[in-house]
Amino acid sequence: MRWTKQVLMRANALVRKSAFSNRTFIRLLFGVEPLASATVQSYCEWSTILQRFILGRHMPRGARVLDLGAGAHAMLAIHVKKRFPDAVVLATDIVPERIEYAMRTVDRNGADVRCLVADVFERVAGRFDLILFDPPAIPTEDLASLGFEPKACEGLGERRCWSGDGGDDGLNVIRHFLAGAGERLTDRGRAIMCVNPLHCGRERLSALCHGAGLEVCRVHSLPGIVNAYVLANASGRLRRRPWLARISHR
Ligand SMILES: C[S@@+](CC[C@H](N)C(=O)[O-])C[C@H]1O[C@@H](n2cnc3c(N)ncnc32)[C@H](O)[C@@H]1O
Numbered sequence: 001m002r003w004t005k006q007v008l009m010r011a012n013a014l015v016r017k018s019a020f021s022n023r024t025f026i027r028l029l030f031g032v033e034p035l036a037s038a039t040v041q042s043y044c045e046w047s048t049i050l051q052r053f054i055l056g057r058h059m060p061r062g063a064r065v066l067d068l069g070a071g072a073h074a075m076l077a078i079h080v081k082k083r084f085p086d087a088v089v090l091a092t093d094i095v096p097e098r099i100e101y102a103m104r105t106v107d108r109n110g111a112d113v114r115c116l117v118a119d120v121f122e123r124v125a126g127r128f129d130l131i132l133f134d135p136p137a138i139p140t141e142d143l144a145s146l147g148f149e150p151k152a153c154e155g156l157g158e159r160r161c162w163s164g165d166g167g168d169d170g171l172n173v174i175r176h177f178l179a180g181a182g183e184r185l186t187d188r189g190r191a192i193m194c195v196n197p198l199h200c201g202r203e204r205l206s207a208l209c210h211g212a213g214l215e216v217c218r219v220h221s222l223p224g225i226v227n228a229y230v231l232a233n234a235s236g237r238l239r240r241r242p243w244l245a246r247i248s249h250r
Contacts, residue, residue: 004220005198016042017211027113032077035105037212046076047134047194048228051076054220054228055132058190059084063129066184067091068120068177069136071163074102074113076132090128095153095162097235119156119179120173128184131191135177136163139170139198156183168198171208178212191231197224205229 019025020042026034030052034043034197055076059065063084067077070091077091091106093099098118103115118124143160150158159165166173174195176180181191191214194207206216217229 004145008198008224009141012046015229020044025105026075027134030074030075031082032075032078032105033109034073034075035101035108037101038188043073045134045194045226046222047196047228048075050194050220050222050226051132051134051192053131055177055192056083058130058192058230059087060129060188062086063088064126064186065089066124066128066131068118068131069093070098070102070115070206072098073105074115077102078106078109078111081113082109082247088180089113090116092116092124094119094156098162103166106241107175120176121184124184126184127186127189127203129189131181131184131189133177133191134194135166135173136161137174137195138164138172139199140165140167142170146185166199173174174200174205174208175212178208178214182213183232187233190230193231194226194228198228210234 002182023034024087026032026043028141029049030044040197046154065087067074067080067089070077070093074091077089080087081089083198091102092115093102093115093182094117099115099117106115107111115124140160143165148160151162152158153162155223177193208217213234214231215234216229217232218226
């Protein structure tokens, strides 16, 4: 891994450790009362903060919302339910302990958010108007050079970091997500997927989305830190607006 990338990743870890593990910061930003925990490293990510500020622009009334990979604190899911009480919110994560913890935080906040252990869309029923996902996207080798040891999760195997490890090229979970996302979006549905540009640039990401039948409608950016890709089902949009298909063939 290049040294600049390593320095940026270490600086990022420092910020996350100070601000993002501060409960007052979390209360003010998300309106969520987090549980105190000895094992907590941070309550949120840069991507969580970016999504918190942009999701209002992509949230229709009475939306069905999926916070995929909600993490141990389900910060976004709880925030969405408090801010948009008519939304129906489901929070999922592949790691069972994270969902157990998230359920306790949901209870503590009195939020009506359903929590489910799920690998991407497995065991998740129905379609959604908004899907939020900050997938693991760091190549395994990069994590190894940062000193992350393989960590086992019962029944799931090993990853060097369950929040960050995206496999050999860092894109395994992203590919898995994109392959199923189209079928899980309603006609008006959008998915917001956050990716650090250090791990995957815009062009590569757009090509992956295109290959999965999705189009990138918009990109919100915290420059150099994280890009939030707003995705829609390309076929759905083309069905509703046939003139778009004519333009795209020119
Ligand atoms: C970068 S963290 C983001 C956590 C949270 N959304 C936030 O904003 O703080 C990624 C999360 O995705 C979860 N995850 C990883 N692989 C997954 C998969 N295949 N299916 C569902 N969740 C997954 C991880 O356990 C982790 O909690």
